[in-house]
Amino acid sequence: MYRVICIYTQIILNGGKMKNYKSGFIAIVGRPNAGKSTLLNALLKEKIAIMSDKPNTTRNNISGILTHEDCQYVFVDTPGIHKPQQQLGRVLNKNAYSAMEDCDVIGWIVDGTQSFGTGDSFILKRIETLHKPVVLIMNKIDKLPKEQLLKRLVYWQKQHDFNDIVPISALDKDNLDELLHVFKGYLPEGEPMFPEEMKSDHDINFRMCEIVREKILFKTHEEIPHSVAVILERKEKRGNRMYLQMMVVVDRESQKGILIGKQANMIRSIRLDAQKELKDMLGCSVDLELFVRVEKNWRNHENKIKEFGLDELEQIDED
Numbered sequence: 001m002y003r004v005i006c007i008y009t010q011i012i013l014n015g016g017k018m019k020n021y022k023s024g025f026i027a028i029v030g031r032p033n034a035g036k037s038t039l040l041n042a043l044l045k046e047k048i049a050i051m052s053d054k055p056n057t058t059r060n061n062i063s064g065i066l067t068h069e070d071c072q073y074v075f076v077d078t079p080g081i082h083k084p085q086q087q088l089g090r091v092l093n094k095n096a097y098s099a100m101e102d103c104d105v106i107g108w109i110v111d112g113t114q115s116f117g118t119g120d121s122f123i124l125k126r127i128e129t130l131h132k133p134v135v136l137i138m139n140k141i142d143k144l145p146k147e148q149l150l151k152r153l154v155y156w157q158k159q160h161d162f163n164d165i166v167p168i169s170a171l172d173k174d175n176l177d178e179l180l181h182v183f184k185g186y187l188p189e190g191e192p193m194f195p196e197e198m199k200s201d202h203d204i205n206f207r208m209c210e211i212v213r214e215k216i217l218f219k220t221h222e223e224i225p226h227s228v229a230v231i232l233e234r235k236e237k238r239g240n241r242m243y244l245q246m247m248v249v250v251d252r253e254s255q256k257g258i259l260i261g262k263q264a265n266m267i268r269s270i271r272l273d274a275q276k277e278l279k280d281m282l283g284c285s286v287d288l289e290l291f292v293r294v295e296k297n298w299r300n301h302e303n304k305i306k307e308f309g310l311d312e313l314e315q316i317d318e319d
C-alpha cells in the first residue's frame with residue numbers, strides 16, 4: 001500500500017521518466033543490536049534513527065531517503081527481529097516483516113563478530129519465503145583483526161546463498177560506498193519517489209519524541225528502556241521559544257519511581273539532555289516539560305500499542 005502511494009507520488013513529482021535513473025526500497029533487517037540504525041544514520045550522514053546499546057531500540061519502520069544524481073535509495077530501518085515475549089514484540093516483528101515484503105532488496109545486517117544463532121535462523125526462514133535478492137552486510141569489522149575477517153566471510157557465506165556479501169563498519173563509515181554500489185545493482189529503473197531534499201518519512205513530532213526516548217534508553221537499565229513510550233501532548237511556539245510537553249508512559253508503578261528518581265534527579269537529567277538536542281534540531285530555544293504516567297502492562301494491549309503509534313500495518317490500514 002505504502003509502495004503504491006510512493007509510486008503515485010513518483011509520477012506526480014516527475015511527470016516523465018528520467019532515463020536510466022534507479023530508485024527503490026531496501027529493507028535493513030537483522031537481530032537487535034546488529035547496527036541497523038547506526039548504518040542508516042551513517043548512510044544518510046544525519047541522525048534519522050536513534051541508537052543505543054539496548055536491544056530493540058527501533059520500534060517503527062523508519063525510512064531514510066538518500067538521493068544521488070543517478071539513484072534514489074529508500075532505506076527502511078526495521079525493528080530488530082527477535083523471539084517475542086509480549087504483544088509489542090510480535091507487533092515489532094510484524095513491522096519488520098512488512099518492510100521485507102515491500103522492498104526490492106533485503107539488506108540483512110549481522111554483527112560480524114558473532115556466530116550464526118537461533119535469532120539468525122528465525123530471520124533466514126522468513127527470507128527464504130520471500131524470493132528477493134539478499135545482501136549480507138557483515139557489520140562491526142572494526143572489531144575484527146584482519147586475519148579473522150576472511151575466515152568470518154567464509155563462515156557467513158556457508159549459511160545461505162547470498163546474492164552478495166559486503167563487510168562494513170557502520171560506526172567507522174567503512175566500505176559504505178561499496179555497499180551503495182551493490183544495492184544499486186538490485187534497484188529497478190524508475191524516477192525518484194521522494195523530493196530530493198526529503199531525508200525521512202517521519203515527521204518532526206515523531207523525531208522529537210524519539211530523542212526523549214533515546215535519552216531514557218541511555219540513562220536507565222533492565223526493563224525500563226523496553227517499557228517506555230513517549231507521547232507529544234503539547235507543542236506551542238511562545239515568542240522565539242518552543243514549548244513542548246511530553247508524556248512518558250511506563251508499565252509499572254515501580255518504574256515510575258525509578259524514572260523520576262530521588263528528588264526528581266533522573267527525570268531532570270533526561271529532560272536537560274533531551275532539551276539540548278531538541279534545541280539543535282529545531283534551531284530555537286526549547287522548554288521541555290516531561291510527565292510520567294503508568295499504563296499497566298501496556299505492551300500487552302493492542303489498543304495501547306496502536307494508540308502510541310507503534311503498529312505500522314495498522315497505520316497503513318487506516319489510510
Ligand SMILES: Nc1nc2c(ncn2[C@@H]2O[C@H](COP(=O)(O)OP(=O)(O)OP(=O)(O)O)[C@@H](O)[C@H]2O)c(=O)[nH]1
Pocket residue numbers: 030031032033034035036037038039050051052053054055056057058059078079080081139140141142143168169170171172
Ligand atoms: N564497534 C562497532 N559497533 C557498532 C557498529 N555499528 C553499530 N555499533 C554499535 O552497536 C550498538 C547497536 O547499534 P544500533 O544501530 O542501535 O543497532 P540496531 O540494530 O538498530 O538495534 P535495534 O534497534 O535494537 O534493533 C550501538 O552501541 C552501536 O554503537 C560498528 O560498525 N562497529
